[in-house]
Amino acid sequence: MRMLKNNQKVDNQTQMASPAEARKKAFDLRSISRYQSLIILGGLFVVFATLSNRFVTPGNLWTILRQSSVNLCLAIGMTYVILTGGIDLSVGSILGFSGAVAAKLLKYGLSLTAFGVVLQFGVMGASIIALIVGLATGLLNGLIITVFSVPPFVATLGTMTAVRGFIMLWTKGYPITKLGETFDFIGSGWILGVPTPVWIAGVITVVASVFLRFTRFGRYVYAVGGNERAAVLSGVNAKRTKLITYMISGFLAAVAGLIVTARLDSAQPNAGLMYELDAIAAAVIGGASLSGGKGTIEGTIIGTLIIGVLNNGLVLTGVSPFWQQVAKGFIIIAAVIAERIGKGRE
């Protein structure tokens, strides 16, 4: 039988606490599982710090954060989607597409052959169009899922494939490079001693966390994922709620696309390939349940950092990239098993 779940922050309301609850707390070993992902993160940190003297340096730590910021954007959108009981496999493709859109508009503009003009775009204009593309793809996902009742896995598998195709059409299969210093700043710049991508991801994280926790929409996300039928019977518009989460996910994937493209100063047709898996992994390691209703932004941050530290540390310690994959895979499984064990015992 299930007992207390670890994502519920029982911030101990004193006014109604009873002796029974206090007793329960005292021998509740499961509360450890609430911090399991934090413990894993700390453990990895210590291990890599011991194995490599280059691991704990300001430069490397900023690198970890900057590398993680792309996955964090995707993982936060993914967390919203997963909380409603859905999944979004298309974020990697959206990342690639929005990056390619921004890069091409920036470099070549948009030629409207019918009018015989070429529209030129600045960094701002190109970025906004790219973000709109992400938002629109998310909207498309949401419509397919809510209007036609297609399972999210299938719907986003379809858009994942189709959008990857659009990237190829858009770029004709070639990378678009040399995008200019201003654009470069999004990926490689520093503001007040912090890398730009970290700023972007940080702001997104704070906003996402506040929205999930303090708004009506955030409550609806948990309610729809927890029990859609009950949510609808409480007056929640479940379809709209789900639709919005896919739009958030698409939008944040586009943000990640801008960061990746700017960082590499190049839009690669293959950019973002398989990134959706890291995003799902981050959310799941952070305690999100794929059946919905359970998970937090804070957990996802830790999940993202675990993957980031793992990627970085394994490289620094000279582990082969193949073994990196193996390690990552097992950590995902281990995190979920630990959670199951945590709540499975009675």
Added chain:
Amino acid sequence: MDDTMGEAKIILEAKNITKTFPGVVAVNDVSFAVKEGTVTAIVGENGAGKSTLMKILAGVYPDYVGKIFLKGKEVHFKNPREAINAGIVLIPQELDLVPNLTVMENIHLGREPLDFWGFVNYRKMYTETKDLLSRVRLRIDPKKKVQDLSTGQQQLVAIAKALAIQAMIIIMDEPTSAISEKEIENLFEIVRNLRQQGKAILYISHKLDEIFAIADEIMIMRDGKLVARGDIKDFSYDDVVRFMVGRSIEQFYVKGQSEIRDEVLRVENMSVLDPDKEDLIVDNVSFSVRKGEVLGVYGLIGAGRTELMEAIFGFHHPSRVRGDVLIEGKRVSIRTPADAIKAGIGYVPEDRKLSGLILQLTVLLNFSLPNLKNLSRFGFIRMNQEKDLAHEYVKKLGIKTTSLNQLVENLSGGNQQKVVLAKWLALRPKVLLLDEPTRGIDVNAKSELYSLISELAKTGLGIVLVSSELPEVLAMSDRIMVMSEGKKTAEFTREEASEEKLLKAAIPRSFRLVSASS
């Protein structure tokens, strides 16, 4: 065959059985013995622990405390298969037959007779099934699909299945809850036959007439405890009721007099279309409720009561629903539950775990879900106001919870139901639709809920009480409407209504035809 005359042998003995679920002790230190060739009735209110106890015997819940002896040997079944192999079969209320398979395939499911090559020997299956069906006096083609049978016939197929595996102990959970009188008689004849053959029958029911007609022994449960057992001849009808509810009926159902005023809800010509078939689940039903009135809606399973409530509440897609809803005389357009809530309707759904609550969320989050629109500004929730409101209603309804941050899955059934009620009452609705509000909660919580319903009616709320429990509808309603096969078949005032009249109006006509022809 054992001789059924003389002293019957004890076949099964259970000692100090206890089973807990989070927040509730479902079975509490129960000991009893079952004899061969005996029908033992197990009675008790919903939530008394009857079904849980039987599921323990049948291996559904392996994690219980206590000892079970089968023919003197201790057993502890880890799953239903072990229990079946030992000769204990449970026929649940919701039959576990596969609807799209044939009768003979169902009866032999998992134990198909094979021929030399390992293929299913359908000829053998057919003849065996024919023989089994004749033992339960069911004259149908073994090749017929189960979904084409009436509920009563399906019941008999389930019994035939139990016979096929040489069951010694057959547990029947509410076998007559959805079958016609004629089918009940036939069932009883078969049960008597099985008794003759030395089988032990455990018969769960809360229909006392049936129990006095069929049982030899009786076990009465209340709040998980076995409160009385013995030879049924030593019990009177009143004794059984008293043991079941733990107090007299007058004290149990609290129905105050409230002033019945203007009409608050009127439903006109409501129909609901079945999404799969070209069939009406609810067929042209009209009714009204006045302020301060409790309208009982009675019917058997599948009568369309829940679908009617869901349609009023805007849960079904508008394309499937015909008819009008009027609140205080004004026509309202209800296309979604949000519209219904705005119009002043609250709905406590039939299955609180499935539809009423989000179990893994907290009391606070569940409570405030429909109230968030009133509790937020620019989409942001006013947390303090939310907590104050929740505290107010937790106190008002006497919800027992350690804190507002307790997960509702850890509350007892009665308290869970109060959370559902609380979230609607906080909206100050004009009409409250209650669908089986007392199902699966303990006797005391039930009584509390009844007095709460009365209180609410007194404040001028119009209440629709859907229930399949006759005593409950009769005791709590000012007026009662009966549904059968999607249609409204009768309406009685409190004074006119009786168990017999309600039942008669509730039994579907098609069942009567089927049983008459078979």
